[in-house]
Amino acid sequence: MTRTDVLVIGGGLAGLSTAWHLRRLGLTSVLVVEKEARPGGRAGTVEKDGFLFDQTGHLLHLHDPYGRKLILRLLAGNLSLRERSSWIHSHGVFTRYPFQANTFGLPRGVVEDCVALFAKSRYRPARLGKAPSFERWCLAAFGEGISRHFMFPYNAKLWRAELSELTTEWQGRFLPRPSPEEVLYGALFDQKKFFGYNAAFRYPLRGGIQVLPDALARGVPGLRLEAELERVDLDEKVAVVKGLGEVRYERLVNTMPLPFFLDKACALPKAVRTARAALRWRDVYNLNIGIARADVSDKHWIYFPEKRxxxxxxGFLTNFSKSLAPRGMTSMYIEVSRRPEERPSKAALERRILAGLRSCGLLKASDRLAARHWFKIDAAYVLYDRARTPAVAAAMAWLRSRGAESIGRWGAWKYSFMEETLLDGKACAQRLAGRRGVQHIDEAELAPLR
Ligand SMILES: Cc1cc2nc3c(=O)[nH]c(=O)nc-3n(C[C@H](O)[C@H](O)[C@H](O)COP(=O)(O)OP(=O)(O)OC[C@H]3O[C@@H](n4cnc5c(N)ncnc54)[C@H](O)[C@@H]3O)c2cc1C
Structure with missing residues (x-):
């Protein structure tokens, strides 16, 4: 039987960051088990016919001083910084993101609706209760026009749920709220101002986003690939891992999706079974294509709210880094959301996707595809309905009572991004090592390990 102080489930950014920081804090008996043959999880890249495909777009938005320092150090000399060029396609035209601040160029009736009803929502503000639905919040924040022309159709397509069921807990910094002056200006002129939390982003010059988990993995000697957790007994502190057999541990950190982890655990109490059953999500089907034509677009990514x-x-991967495709070619990612019970035909989806890309002018009829690759991203988006927060709290309380943690975007069952995931791993390592304070790991500890 294998023994370890800390068993980490999953070698994505959360698991790797936990183990990487534990090592710097002096804990060396750490085993990370990853079911795939490469580390990185969703922040992983696949090579196909000379193209490097990430799982949709994986761009680095750095906000936290430590997160920034860590990522810049890990990827020293291999990062570019770019200003976002993100757009919306609707009513046959491309307008700048975010829609609410950039209606210039849309048909006159649409602009009128958006501006007049936004003004109405300012002069006659709706009373929002303590916990409004996402639908009511949109109407209050943006008015009926912006909601009807963008917020509702786009979010209905992404979430494939009634927007009245969703809460507002997830959107936080992700949805920019322009001032009345900005809404008006953006209706009259091509407003080039940046809005939102991700006005600029960093991305590896070479190697796709895979270089980030790879850099962390070099500092994690206890990483075992093709080692899938099959079962865990949290009372006995014994896990069964494919290829390793029984693993006895003192403390456990889970980073795989919370409901799937609970499915592996023995003897869930009734309250936790109920909580597990309440967790909902959406899968993403991500088609990546290589196009035998250079510079198909100068945009980074485009939102498509319309049902057609x-x-x-x-988005255009080659606009993040030319090195992702052979010379003279362009690569794209396209994202489709589905409920987990839906089983779409990829061939039919691909036909609809290509027809859509041609109808909006991004692809030409003469374009030849030099590569294609599908990723199915299970549980890509956690659904924030009213059941989510109490269900997550119940599951976490039970896990804590068994000496286990569940962290990262899917372990903590939340909407977050790579930098936050790395910080989740760091905070978890500090808790396990009994050291507090977010800045505890200093510059010297970032130096390469001997
Ligand atoms: C569509 C989409 C777009 C995104 N775009 C961005 C972006 O532009 N910028 C950004 O910062 N973030 C983005 N993110 C978020 C980013 O992917 C996550 O923050 C990050 O990858 C989370 O890492 P993690 O380690 O928590 O999870 P994961 O990457 O899922 O890692 C969990 C690991 O557990 C492994 N695992 C699962 N089951 C088992 C098992 N039974 N046994 C062993 N191992 C197992 C998995 O293989 C995986 O490697 C995006 C996410 C999605 C879905």
Missing amino acids: FAFYRA
Whole structure:
């Protein structure tokens, strides 16, 4: 039987960051088990026919001083910084993101609706209760026009749920709220101002986003690949891992999706079974294509709110880094959301996607595809309905009572991004090592390990 002080489930960014920081804090008996043959999880890249495909777009938005320092150090000399060029396609035209601040260029009736009803929502503000639905919040924040022309159709397509069921807990910094002056200016002129939390982003010059988990993995000697957790007994503190057999541990950190982890655990109490059953999500089907033509677009990514397009977003990987495709070619990612019980035909989806890309002028009829690759991203988006927060709290309380933690975007069952995931791993390592204070790991500890 294998023994370890800390068993980490999952070698994505959360698991790797936990183990990487534990090592710097002096804990060396750490085993990370990853079911795939490469580390990185969703922040992983696949090579296909000379193209490097990430799982949709994986761009680095750095906000936290430590997160920034860590990522810049890990990827020293291999990062570019770019200003976002993100757009919306609707009514046959491309307008700048975010829609609410950039209606210039849309048909006159649409602009009128958006501006007049936004003004109405300012002069006659709706009373929002303590916990409004996402639908009511949109109407209050943006008015009926912006909601009807963008917020509702786009979010209905992404979430594939009634927007009245969703809470507002997830959107936080992700949805920019322009001032009345900005809404008006953006209706009259091509407003080039940046809004939102991700006005600029960083991305590896070479190697796709895979280089980030790879850099962390070099500092994690206890990483075992193709080692899938099959079962865990949290009372006995014994896990069964494919290829390793029984693993006895003192403390456990889970980073795989919370409901799937609970499915592996023995003897869940009734309250936790109920909580597990309440967790909902959406899968993303991500088609990546290589196009035998250079510079198909100068945009980074585009939102598609209209129903006639199968996809809600599409982007250009080669505009993040030319090195992702052979010379003279362009690569794209296209994202489609589905409920987990839906089983779409990829061939039919691909036909609809390509027809959509041609109908909006991004692809030409003469374009030849040099590569295609599908990723199915299970549980890509956690659904924030009213049941989510109490269900997560119940599951976490039970896990804590068994000496286990569940962290990262899917372990903590939340909406977050790579930098936050790395910080989740760091905070978890500090808790396990009994050291507090977010800045505890200093510059010297970032130096390469001997
Ligand atoms: C569509 C989409 C777009 C995104 N775009 C961005 C972006 O532009 N910028 C950004 O910062 N973030 C983005 N993110 C978020 C980013 O992917 C996450 O924050 C990050 O990858 C989370 O890492 P993690 O370690 O928590 O989870 P994961 O990457 O899922 O890692 C969990 C690991 O557990 C492994 N695992 C699962 N089951 C088992 C098992 N039974 N046994 C062993 N191992 C197992 C998995 O293989 C995986 O490697 C995006 C996410 C999605 C879905």
